[in-house]
Amino acid sequence: MKKGFIGLVFLWVTQICCAQFSLRSDQPIKLACDNAEEKVVQTALKLFIRDYQSVFSASAAVDARQGNIIVGTVGKSPLLKAVSADVSALIGKKQAFLLQVLPDGKLLVAGSDSHGTAYGIMELSRLIGVSPWEWWADVTPEKKISFVLPAEYQTLQSPSVEYRGIFINDEDWGLMPWSSQTYEPSDVKGHIGPKTNARIFELLLRLRANTYWPAMHECTLPFFLTEGNRKVAEEYGIFIGSSHCEPMVCSAAGEWRRRGQGDYDYVNNSASVYKFWEDRVKEVAQQGNIYTLGMRGVHDGQMQGAKTVAEQKAVLERVLKDQRGLLQKYVNKDVTTIPQAFIPYKEVLDIYNAGLQVPDDVTLIWCDDNYGYIRHFPTAEERARKGGNGIYYHVSYWGRPHDYLWLGTFSPYLLHQQMKLAYDRGIQKMWVLNVGDIKPAEYQIELFLDMAWNIDEVNEIGVTAHLKSWLEREFGSNCAEELLPAMEAHYQLSYIRKPEFMGNTREEERDPKYKVIKDLPWSEQTISERLRSYTVLSDVVERIESNIPADRQDAYF
Incomplete structure (x- = not known):
């Protein structure tokens, strides 16, 4: 007992x-x-x-x-x-x-x-x-x-990369009209308000991301001019940044015509441009922001008032000094503690390579070529910078010579290879992904942010296992077994040539000759094989649809 x-x-x-x-x-x-x-x-x-x-x-x-x-x-x-x-x-x-x-x-x-x-x-x-x-x-x-x-x-x-997030871009046909007309109806033209942004920020929080570059096309009412957006960013712990042509969290494309005076020109109209930046910094000084430094044109073009690289370099040196002065005056006297970024995108890379000196505590954000290949990796000197290095990467793009906006065609294998290379070469401070309207790049977004959160784990299992796990979570293990090879074939075919490129000419160019549709230089056999491959994929995904549970049918669609 x-x-x-x-x-x-x-x-x-x-x-x-x-x-x-x-x-x-x-x-x-x-x-x-x-x-x-x-x-x-x-x-x-x-x-x-x-x-x-x-x-x-x-x-x-x-x-x-x-x-x-x-x-x-x-x-x-x-x-x-x-x-x-x-x-x-x-x-x-x-x-x-x-x-x-x-x-x-x-x-x-x-x-x-x-x-x-x-x-x-x-x-x-x-x-x-x-x-x-x-x-x-x-x-x-x-x-x-x-x-x-x-x-x-x-x-x-804990995260592999400190600042991780997305850039909403080319929102003209998707996010902006859906938000302003359907999800959050508004009489204000181009409205993307706090209800929509709360859903975006919820997604970021669930994906362990903390950084957001808001939509910035001229058709959209700018983020900081929309009541409630700042408040919801604070609630979700989101750092607001801005792209390569939007210094000091000012959407020049959407705001200059509303708040600016004269030309957006730091050579001939610096007082007005300085006030444009100063008013914003004073307004948002107590918020969590990542301040992009430098200057380009109003929307994705080179700066006004300076033509040669030497002239542009001289202007940028002055711009950097003045912008840092604003941050020191209104945000923190120790300017080195404020998150800041400089983005050598397109012609700005030429100016940087000409010897432009960027303060050591500023993060250098490198870019891909808009099609997934990173243009510059940090040198030993750049890797040693206090501000570290970041990446601005595309899985959606609108511009020359061809855009890809319709489908989630970007190769996850290329994304993984390039981002692993970036991380291994010291790009570890900030990762921002151009996602277009979010849909239909769901998988690429999650892969990118999973790598930014725990790159060792993704590297260890590889893209195929990561994709299979993603499909299992969303549609169940049985469907994932069949969907995995179909998705891999889809990405392979799209890597050879994206469906958006069928015109074989430039989508967006002022020169009339690029508006003429030309045949692809492919043989009849190649074309027939490609059509057969897509027919097989179509048959597979239609057959699998009948096995998808009723409560996941919308997700599958």
Whole structure:
């Protein structure tokens, strides 16, 4: 009897010390989180509560003191002091998180900073089966009766690249009219407002991204001129940056005609241009921004007032000095602590190569050739810079000699090869992807941002396994087996020649000769083989469609 009692006690103690974390469909839960946590943490909690209700059909709520899940940021949350977990591995890291099952069966979600805590919460959403594309691609979460993490479960994650995000571009035919006319109807022409941006930022948060370059074509009302956009960026912890022709987070294409006076010319009208920049910096100084330095023309053209490379170099030297002065005056006296970028894109690369000196703490953002091949990798001297190096990369492009905007044709294998090369050669500070309208580049976006988050993991498994895992998550393992070779064939055919290039001439050029449609220089046999290959793909995806679960049919479409 005594021996049996001791055995029961031992079993009871063992179970207490090694309890697993579990969730059930009939079980309301509480998340313990201090009220003083930053807005991005509060936003992530709201998303998880929505996800939990969707998966388990049960309620979830936040409590400031106790809960099944303990959420906190190192150095800020008093809740972390009360748990028997070692969070020292988070100290000194940026945007890192720890998920760990505690001895009492509760789950700890701890972050090194507010971004890390938010990403940790979103990791739990992933674990219970919620796709980052839950809203954008109608990936309805699968209902579950239960979910378990074993007693020994622990994951510690931190980003490979500090600033990771997307650039909305060429939004004229997709995002802007859909937003302003359908999702967020507005009488304001070109309106992309906070409701739309909240959905974009939710996607970024779920993909562990933190950087956004807003849509900037003339047809769109600029981001900072649209009420509510700044507020929603803060709620989702998004750093707002801008492209190569938009210095000081000013959309010159959309804003100069509204706020500027005279010509956008720093040679002959510098006072007006300076005020244009100054007004914006004063307005957004307290917000999380990444300030692009330098100057190009109003929209993707070379600067006015200076013709030769030497003249442009002299203007840019003055521009950099004046812009840094504005940041020092209004944002932080120690200008070296402010995130800044310089982008040697198109003709600006020639000016940089002519000897332009960019301050050491400014991140140099290198570019691809618009078709996926990076034009410059950092030298040893550039790799040693305090500001580090970044990349601006395209999986969608509108311009000469040919655009590709209709389909998700960009090769994930090329993307991986080039971004691995970029990282290995020191481009590790900032990665921004030109995604067009987001759709239909969902997979390329996730691959890019997964590499930016954990490049070693993606390199280890390779693109094929990563793509298969993505297809399994969205459509199930059986469909993924058949879809994988079909997608690989699609990317291969598109790499040989993108469907958008069928005209075999330039899409956008003032010279009339480029508007004449010419035949491709291919043999009848090559054309016939290509048509047969696409017919096979069409048959495969139509056949698989009948096996897709009803709640994933919209996602599959």
